[in-house]
Amino acid sequence: MKRRSGLRERYGASPLHLLLLLCSFALALYAGIRLLKGDPLGVVIWFVGAALLHDLVLLPLYTLTDRAAQALTGVRQAPAGGTHRMPAVNYVRVPAFLSLLLLVVWYPLVLRRVPGYRSATGLDPDVFLGRWLLLTAAFFAVSALCLLAATARRGRSHKPRREPAARERS
Structure with a gap:
């Protein structure tokens, strides 16, 4: 070879x-x-x-x-031979990370720490806190929906199949 x-x-x-x-x-x-x-x-x-x-x-x-x-959230390690599942804590980590990232990037505007912003840009600085809060709520809502979908999918895949009951002859 x-x-x-x-x-x-x-x-x-x-x-x-x-x-x-x-x-x-x-x-x-x-x-x-x-x-x-x-x-x-x-x-x-x-x-x-x-x-x-x-x-x-x-x-x-x-x-x-x-x-x-x-x-x-009770995160536990998956068994050695078991299937890999995403821990429930990730459904909190991701929206929290996104929300904090937006806050770090836009904190002067979110916390109204930019003097003269309206005169320099002509835009209202009072909308940023509300928008950041709405985005944060949306991140957590979407994450909660994803958690519900994953839980439902996992519940369906782990239910044992029921065999139809044999009819008793009288």
């Missing part, structure tokens, strides 16, 4: 994956160069502060929150 020594064998993925990875590194390098052009010391201080805040405050906080959610 002839052994193939192609790129996929050596790299472990397709050439398209490698191309996309190299393009993303090039884009990140370009963005980094543009970002550091203005105030490099301020950017470095901001990144170090953000990393410390994340690692020392936020990571323990959301780890504890996730552990509490796991305890409340």
Whole structure:
């Protein structure tokens, strides 16, 4: 047998994956160069502060929150030979992550921390909190519907089939 020594064998993925990875590194390098052009010391201080805040405050906080959610939903490991099911806690994790991501991105507007927003844009800044709350409610509602559908599907697939009862002869 002839052994193939192609790129996929050596790299472990397709050439398209490698191309996309190299393009993303090039884009990140370009963005980094543009970002550091203005105030490099301020950017470095901001990144170090953000990393410390994340690692020392936020990571323990959301780890504890996730552990509490796991305890409340009763997450257990699947048996070794059993089928893999998505834990119920994921139906809380996903909408919470999306909601918090939107809050992190838009918090100045959601919390009305942008002075002069109306005069600069002509838009009403008072709508962002309500919209964020509506989106958060929609995320959790869709997640609850997905949980109900998964529970119903799992309930149907685990019910034993009933054999028709044999009629007794009199």
